[in-house]
Amino acid sequence: MKNIVIMLAMVLGMTAMAQNQNMKASIEVDGICEMCKARIEKAAIKTAGVKSAVWSIETHELRLIFDERKTNLKEIQKSLADVGHDTKAFKATDEAYNGLHACCKYRDETVKNDHK
Numbered sequence: 001m002k003n004i005v006i007m008l009a010m011v012l013g014m015t016a017m018a019q020n021q022n023m024k025a026s027i028e029v030d031g032i033c034e035m036c037k038a039r040i041e042k043a044a045i046k047t048a049g050v051k052s053a054v055w056s057i058e059t060h061e062l063r064l065i066f067d068e069r070k071t072n073l074k075e076i077q078k079s080l081a082d083v084g085h086d087t088k089a090f091k092a093t094d095e096a097y098n099g100l101h102a103c104c105k106y107r108d109e110t111v112k113n114d115h116k
Contacts, residue, residue, distance in 0.1 A: 022051070023068045026061050027077060030086040032106040032115050033057065039104075043083040047076050 029040050037055050040062060044053035049070025055062045064076065074089060081090035084100045086107075097107065105111045 019069045021067045021069065023066050024064065025066070025073055026063045027073060027087055028060050029055060029062045029080055030060060030106045031055065031057070031104070032112060033103055035101055036085065036104050036106065039083055039100075040080060040085055043079045043085070044076055047071055047079045050076060 031037065031040055034057070037057055040055045041053045044050050044055075044062060044064060047066075049067040050064060051067065052065040053062060062080075064073075066076065077087040077089045080087055081092045082096060084092045084096040084104070086092050086097075097105075103111065103114075
């Protein structure tokens with residue numbers, strides 16, 4: 001019995017160590033301007049466990065550092081969709097998207113062309 005308890009403790013310890021406190025990842029997030037950049041980065045940072053979030057207007061890439069013991073990419077992408085920005089995993093609701101400032105309407109071709 002004592003050996004089983006020791007083995008179980010070792011397995012649980014190894015599992016906990018396997019989670020990365022400084023996981024690095026990048027995801028594509030739709031947006032178009034500096035206001036989008038600020039909103040995207042703020043929404044990501046407000047997600048528990050996210051330590052760093054930097055979004056590029058040119059590439060639409062959001063570079064992240066996060067504690068995977070506290071969050072994951074799906075949760076981060078959900079937070080972004082909640083503030084109106086589409087990702088590959090989650091599309092913002094019409095209500096969230098329509099709440100964006102007029103210059104942030106990245107789905108509108110006219111607005112996209114105005115930002116070129």
